[in-house]
Amino acid sequence: MSAYDFLICGSGIAGASIACELAAHARVLVVEREDRHGHHTTGRSAAMFIESYGNAWVRRLTLAGRGFFDAPPVGFSDYPLLTRRGCLTIAALDQLPALDAHSAEIAATGSEMREVSGEAARAMVPVLRAGAVVRAVFEPNACDIDTNALHTGYLRLARARGADFRLNAGVEGIERAGSGWRVRLADGDTIETAAIVNAAGAWCDQIAALAGAAPLGLQPLRRTAILIDPPAQANLAAWPTVIDVDEQFYFKPESGRLLASPADETPSAPVDAAPDELDIAICVDRIQAVADLPVRRIQRAWAGLRTFAPDRTPVYGYDPVAEGLFWFAGQGGYGMQTAPAAARLGAALALGRSLPADLADRGLRAEPFSPARFRA
Numbered sequence: 001m002s003a004y005d006f007l008i009c010g011s012g013i014a015g016a017s018i019a020c021e022l023a024a025h026a027r028v029l030v031v032e033r034e035d036r037h038g039h040h041t042t043g044r045s046a047a048m049f050i051e052s053y054g055n056a057w058v059r060r061l062t063l064a065g066r067g068f069f070d071a072p073p074v075g076f077s078d079y080p081l082l083t084r085r086g087c088l089t090i091a092a093l094d095q096l097p098a099l100d101a102h103s104a105e106i107a108a109t110g111s112e113m114r115e116v117s118g119e120a121a122r123a124m125v126p127v128l129r130a131g132a133v134v135r136a137v138f139e140p141n142a143c144d145i146d147t148n149a150l151h152t153g154y155l156r157l158a159r160a161r162g163a164d165f166r167l168n169a170g171v172e173g174i175e176r177a178g179s180g181w182r183v184r185l186a187d188g189d190t191i192e193t194a195a196i197v198n199a200a201g202a203w204c205d206q207i208a209a210l211a212g213a214a215p216l217g218l219q220p221l222r223r224t225a226i227l228i229d230p231p232a233q234a235n236l237a238a239w240p241t242v243i244d245v246d247e248q249f250y251f252k253p254e255s256g257r258l259l260a261s262p263a264d265e266t267p268s269a270p271v272d273a274a275p276d277e278l279d280i281a282i283c284v285d286r287i288q289a290v291a292d293l294p295v296r297r298i299q300r301a302w303a304g305l306r307t308f309a310p311d312r313t314p315v316y317g318y319d320p321v322a323e324g325l326f327w328f329a330g331q332g333g334y335g336m337q338t339a340p341a342a343a344r345l346g347a348a349l350a351l352g353r354s355l356p357a358d359l360a361d362r363g364l365r366a367e368p369f370s371p372a373r374f375r376a
């Protein structure tokens, strides 16, 4: 008999959240290569919750998880997981067709939004330049996520439900053991498990290769973020997140400073990502083109890998060939805001159960997320 029903590879938000959902029903071990949880992408996000972000399947996941964010299980977090911020998507004259398409898409999801004039946008964020913003769309329900509270809440509840965790325990080898798997860890130990949950973020294709499965073509894309001082006397707390309609940049208040990103998507190998000086310069250039924001010093800069499947829809489901290898991958740029619904959907699929009714009511199904869609 296997020691565990599920060995989960990776303890970022993906691994932590599905561990929590699975541990209520099964014996779970989470193994993490690093010496702490959340060292890679999970610890580097911009912490935005925007209902209109991502493709149609990502939006459904985000909307389906809102209830969890607003009312997490008792004891999950001492702090609210969401703080309302609002999101202002801005457009210059030549971007108005893109803005119209964007508002039509939001309207189709039923999310609350309103169109605002350039003047009204500047009343919200006074540093915006007149010529740079002709019209905008405001989404009042967009929030900041307390990503640390979300991640640690999942880790804590998973432990309380009986999940085991091991740090400094990278997966180094995977072989068949009967109908399950034998997994060799960096500390020399071997673990027998009925199934493996591949939640290794940028490394998911590599984990699959260890198990003899074909890669899905997941692509890690580097994204840069910087923290800068806000202009003097700015009423920063009242500013919404500001995003360019073509997603060429965004900026938002963050702990008394401004977080800005050039929204870069530079293909990368799975590595410990570091910011590139050129991307930092591009970021400053792009935000200064639309906003009167003097940048005297970069307080902090970082980069992380957002990993996407070829169709930019996350991948949840058993590999159609390598039996007992469950993909929980391709969280892209939305892994924090999609986590609650994704974890419940993923756990149902991993356990072979039908989808929770509230997720099905949102139009969520197994097929759009299945890895089988890449196995022609």
Ligand SMILES: Cc1cc2nc3c(=O)[nH]c(=O)nc-3n(C[C@H](O)[C@H](O)[C@H](O)COP(=O)(O)OP(=O)(O)OC[C@H]3O[C@@H](n4cnc5c(N)ncnc54)[C@H](O)[C@@H]3O)c2cc1C
Residues within 6 Å of the ligand: 009, 010, 011, 012, 013, 014, 015, 031, 032, 033, 034, 037, 038, 039, 040, 041, 042, 043, 044, 045, 046, 047, 048, 049, 169, 170, 171, 172, 199, 200, 201, 202, 203, 207, 223, 224, 225, 261, 303, 304, 305, 306, 331, 332, 333, 334, 335, 336, 337, 338
């Ligand atoms: C700049 C930036 C801004 C972002 N902004 C947002 C946002 O506003 N909202 C949002 O929802 N999302 C955002 N994201 C995306 C979000 O952060 C990711 O979707 C999410 O963190 C991915 O989580 P993960 O658990 O899949 O990956 P990771 O956090 O990278 O976790 C994977 C883990 O697997 C481990 N691992 C790898 N190989 C092995 C192995 N062999 N053995 C054991 N463990 C292994 C790694 O060490 C790592 O800890 C942003 C990302 C970036 C970079």
